[in-house]
Amino acid sequence: MTNLADLIRNRRSERGGYDPDRRPPDADIRAILEASQWAPTAHNMQNFEVIVLDDPAVLAEIGRVPGGVSAEFIRENYAQLSFSEDELIAKGTGLPATMFPPEWRQPETPSDDQPAADLIEHGFLDQTMRSCPLVLIVVYDTRKRAPASEGDVLGLISLGCVLENMWLTATSRGIGLQVMSVFSDTGIETRLHEILTIPDHMKIAYACRLGYPATQPARYLRVRRPLEHFVHRNTYTRHLAPTR
Known part of the structure; x- marks a missing residue:
């Protein structure tokens, strides 16, 4: 795909397993990194660094870092789920529940003072x-x-621009990508700082795993709100008119 509109519409989060023996070519990896290089950043600060992890020994060491899914994630994720395609289409936002394990789809979500140990997926990265x-x-x-x-909102927007540039470039080259926000979890980030000798003043924004799906990726219904539902014209109380 080379058409930008097609790339934007076909970009997906490839959540399944990747083929460990099929590494993206160096030329494609460099193209993805060059896309990050040209991302727009506030005041052209370019306030980011990218760490490329492709050494099997390093990946294995990181894989042994304890990870898991928090009760907070399960609570807030449940609120975004739809349990039928009709429900998902009506909402226009969120994800189908079938994308997640059955234990994450329970209505009895834990309260703030409950550890919800039975719902948390314990494991490693x-x-x-x-x-x-x-x-x-x-x-x-x-x-x-x-x-x-305030709060470096412009800096956070810049990091989002870096991600989008890399993601669209990966998509254009047929490479699967999934953002792993768990890498910025406080406990996990502390351990990664040690393994990768990251300076204390550098914080992990996110990580991306890249590769080729080991099996044919499962396709699920993707929804977006119609333009007239979120675009306003000249005043907030006047929505964009539907296309006739």
Whole structure:
């Protein structure tokens, strides 16, 4: 695919297992990294670094880091699920429940003071990484921020631009990608700082696992809100008129 509109519409999060013996070619990896290089950033700060992980020994060591799914994730994820295609289409947002394990689809979500040990998936990062041959970790310098940006919102937008550039480039080359936000979890991030000798002032924004699906990826219904539901014209109370 070379058409930008097609790339945007066909970009997906490839959540299944990847073929550990099929590594993306160096030329494709470089193209993805060059896409990050040209991402727009606030004040052209370019306040990010990318760590390429493709050494099997390093990936294996990271895979042994204890991970898991928090009760908070399960609670908040459940609120976004739809349990039929009709429900998903009507909402226009969220994900089908069938994408997640049965134990994550229970209405009895834990309260803030409940550990929900029976719902939390205990394990290690290798279960998340699914034997992928390549991981990119994006880090940023916490000592810097965009001028006059409360909470460094502009800096966070910049990191999102970096991700989108890399993701669309990977899609254009037939490479699967999934964002792994778990890498920025406090406990996991501390261990990764030790393994990868990341300086204390650099924080992990997110990680991406890249590769080729080991099996034919399961396709699920994807929904988006119609433009007239979220686009406003000249005033917030006036929505964009539907196309006739």
